[in-house]
Amino acid sequence: MISQATMSQQHGAVRRFATAPSQAVSLRSLFGGQPLETFETGMAIFWEGDDARHVFEVVEGVLRVFRILSDGRRVITGFLYPGDLLGVSLKDHYLYTAEAVTRTKLRRYEHGRFQDEINRSPELRPQLFACLCDEMAAAQDQMVLLARKSAEERVASFLLVIARRLGGEQKHPVVEIPMTRLDMADYLGLTIETVSRTMTRLTNCGVIAPSSRHAIVVRRLGQLAVLAGEADDGDNHAAGAGAIQQAVWPN
Template sequence: MFVESAINPGRAVPSPFAVQPDSLHALFSKLPAENLSAGKILFLEGDAATSVFEVLEGSLRIFRILGDGRRVITGFLNAGDILGLSFRSHYIYTAEAITPVTVRRLSRKVFEAEVANSAELRPVVFNQMSDEMAAAQDQMVLLSTKNAEERLCSFLLKELQRALKAGAVQPLVHLAMTRLDIADYLGLTIETVSRTMTKLSSKGVISTSGRHSVKVLKRGLLAQLAGDGDECEDGWRPAVAHGERLRH
């Protein structure tokens, strides 16, 4: 996501909350949940950016449609993500549910008032938007410098890291999105994604279970193929001098 801050930290606005929240998620905790079925739009590119959202369950894709009709997916959102921090007057992409999704919606005016009045929330929002900027820069590097295999390995590694951070005990990645979604996110064709998945399976790096689950068998080798040699939890470390794999 691209970052455009509309927050004015110096503005003093009365808080509608009896007790001022000390985290972004606390802002949403009293709000009603909204449900979207798979394929439903949360908001469209160009809509007035009047709300900020917390994703409670499910996965969404965010994308833009180019002038020639091509779809470019710029990211995926999952439970725990906050959506809509970085806009000014209008949303710059479309958010669509991949799976059944549950969200909470907060008025952008209320959100900005809370952040303006909270010394605790301002650095949290700043860090969140800094993370969004870093993610956007990482995506630009991935698309501009990496080949098809490196792109897919980087994507799988990122999804594995997210799963482990969420508490997964096995190196199993559930991919809610379709392979076409992955292709549109990585700037590849669906045929290239499928062919590269097969190639990684034949190398013993991953094993696939259906179209939506991938087990990472060699995390260090996956990181090496992605160009991220610092990942070596499964015992492999790329050698500095000769590009060979060493045990440690």
């Protein structure tokens, strides 16, 4: 997203859908009666090029969506969290591979039925349209991230997005990062060494700190925003960013 409001970004992987309590019909309600399916870490939900037969709701866990380039390189286009939809596309085949980062629980809905429900429901159409608009905005943010931001800005932006999404309004949010350094590198267009070096620098500067094996605590949220390139000079001063000079690591 994001600022990258979200991380599930491109090719039919849409962000969390918000529905007012007063609405009797919601996108979420379509999946309510469907059974839960469990996918263990590393399992694929579907592969790029498979027939697009189902739309999925993420109930628990984290997914990565990616494509494989002609030279064999993997490009991760987003990460999906509980509340996200997966597989929403007008295409007749999936444009990416979806794989479980952690043990994941999903509900699936037949793609044709999903389209029929959207077409016949005046309540569902604007909800889906809002999701797709969020997806487009997130894809644009990702383009800016890869095209214009330095390595440190990319890593900081990535952490900031997760902190804002999972940490709520906490002053020092503790956020889970279940993806590997390789996942982060393939998402940010960097090498593993660059990601690891930048994470170490952010830790040494006191911006973040380890909380557990797969979690960090963001100790200086304002400064993280500065390093992500999302604050003006006034915010920069207020966050005390003058104590840390921004580094641009080679790819």
